Amino acid sequence: MLPTAVPDRRAPGARTDVLVAGGGTAALELLLALEARLGGAARVTLVTHDARYHHRPLAAYGGAVPDATTVLRLDELTAEHGAGFVNDALAAVEQGPDGAPVARTVSGGRIACRALALAVGSRADRVLPGAIPLGARDGAGRLRALADEVRAGAVRRVAVVVPSGVSWTLPAYECALLLQHAGAAHDVEVGVLTGEHRPMAVFGEAISATLATLLRRRGIELRTRTRAEAFSDGRLWVPLEPTIAVDAVVAMPHLAGPATPGVPADAEGFATVDDRGRVVALDEDDDPVDGLWAIGDGADHPVKQGGLAVAQAETAAADIASWLGAGDGTPPPDGTRVLRAALLDGAGTLYLRADREDGGWRSTVSREPLWWPPTKIAGGRLAELLAGPTAPRPAPVA
Template sequence: MTVPAVLPHDAAAAPAHTQVLVVGGGTAALEVVMALHERAAGEVRVTLLAPDPHFRYRPLAAYAGLVPDTRQTVAVPPLAAEWGASVVGDRLASVDLDRRVATTTHGGRIAYEALVVASGAAPEAAVPGAVTLGAPHDEPAFAALVARVRAGQATRLAVVVPPGVAWTLPAYEVALLLAHAAPPETTLVTVLTAEDAPLQAFGDAAGDAVRSLLRRRGVELRTSCPPETVAGGTLPVPLGDPVPLDAVVALARPQGPAIPGLPHDRAGFVPVDVRGRIVGEDDAWAVGDVTDRPVKQGGLAVQQADVAAADVLRHLGLQDGETAPARPVVRAALLDGQGTLYLRAEHGDDGWATVVSREPLWWPPTKIAGGRLAAYLAARETALVD
């Protein structure tokens, strides 16, 4: 399939045209492309508006120095072509929903019949003075901290979950990994979370499993603690003097892109319904971290992508019936330095049904669980090894 021309922004010029325009270059966007191709058997014309010519699968990138580098890099144009899509290398600047035209940052325009936005969110520092986990600009500082921990030079650490962060598992994971990396019996790692319990959003069983693991690994847990608790670089002690901290690591607070022309809340996230359709729109969808769904997690984004793709095809007349919204299933692989704890939580009429296991609960047992992309990359990796 040829790449559609992106024309300069000129009122007299007709924009390039596609049936489905998918915006983004990450996991959620590629999942949408794959789902559209698989469900429609190649009958839909898809364009991917991606800012980078390479997709970097880096679910463990935040833990540089703590876990082996398992990144995979794939060229986007041939991957997209394999799944029936063409690529425009640019970013989304704005959308005219009434005219169904997207404008890129370089002034190009693309008309569409259906739009799917999967452009992600940006990590925002939420705790002053802390190293922000997963923020690209703090990756060198985090790597330097890991080196200090391994050398026994940083022995009192705090990992903070600030308010406004719904996916909190990375805090417990990095605390366990830091404790494991330190020389034996030299380092105190404390998790301070604004939650009332670990993984509070996913029921008691998941939280109890994490709490028990932290206790066995010697990681202290303090719940219902706001980030101000570590202000000034000290750890408060009940009925005692504050303890100086060598370093504080904090989860990032996600910030939405507030794309001009798209509805968004005060944090810049796009409001969507249970099928991923942008609220108030008939031919525009959003999936993944760009949406106003509170939990920003790769496995959930994969599920959202599949539902949105089905609804797009129904809208285009390529799939019959109503699109059934998926009941979200949370799958999480928590690394503790000695192995992996797998958690699977599904919310039903009677609350959360949770399974915790040291054996994989899905296949392939990737960090971002489920979907076509994980299976595709696993098969590709196996082929390269063979």
């Protein structure tokens, strides 16, 4: 087992300048951005229940593509970058006697800090009854088994469902393309049912049209503005329409926020934040703890996407440095106005980029990388760290 550094319940509470709660991509991106901006002028500590970071960019597809998991020991990573490490989980946020945040942990520890950044992610709240949840850990084994059955031709008809209210829908289309590719030798039929009025509408018209064309060429039926209710006995139930005969259904789940006690949140549990990542109250009568930030999937940003979480980490790091009066507080360019995503279709990778401009999106689609390193989560310091210093850099794409 890895060594832990959980504060003793009987001892006075631990202290740090900045506490980052979480052990995923957003949390580590923020940790690295804070190191770069603060330059050792403030003590940064990471608190997370998992002593290892599991970079699983393809985990959602459970066997439809080869595993590409990278594992980092967080005690070693934090030590290498001059940060502290607490192997525990955040339970609640309180206000200390000086008005600054205090993190209460599951083990009973208390960690006082000048700034607390939450990057604790979201959770799968509900999924279409009878369906395999896409991206949820408890669905990975079932999806792996489905991919094996599709390759063997034992499953011939699969539906991938995107429920209404899900903003980042790329995993559903990627899953459909990968399953169709896996079952191409057996003419496996794959369809997508989505509540969207067009596929990947968040990315703008050009990318949406490209995706619709790709689905059509691959023989994947697309049904938009469609809501499924349940899957049972080989039938997918759709309101006011005939049931659809399929062998298996994969569905994106609805997400819910962590609803951390002491942190203002919306009705679904996502921390409410401003454009700097600072936690703000929804009700003007509420008085949130000063020095509190939230980034990544646990914040109330409308689109939950790794590349945007990287941009949010940079923005929060700049604001935290300014809050502490240490390091460079200059905000970075507005990375939240750029969406980048790598779409696997079984035959290769499509690199997608959309730049927000007045009046719409300017979109780019390429089979060549549009960023470097060409990782699933685009941009940021963590991607460069995972790629390693010797990774070759290709010539830029015009």
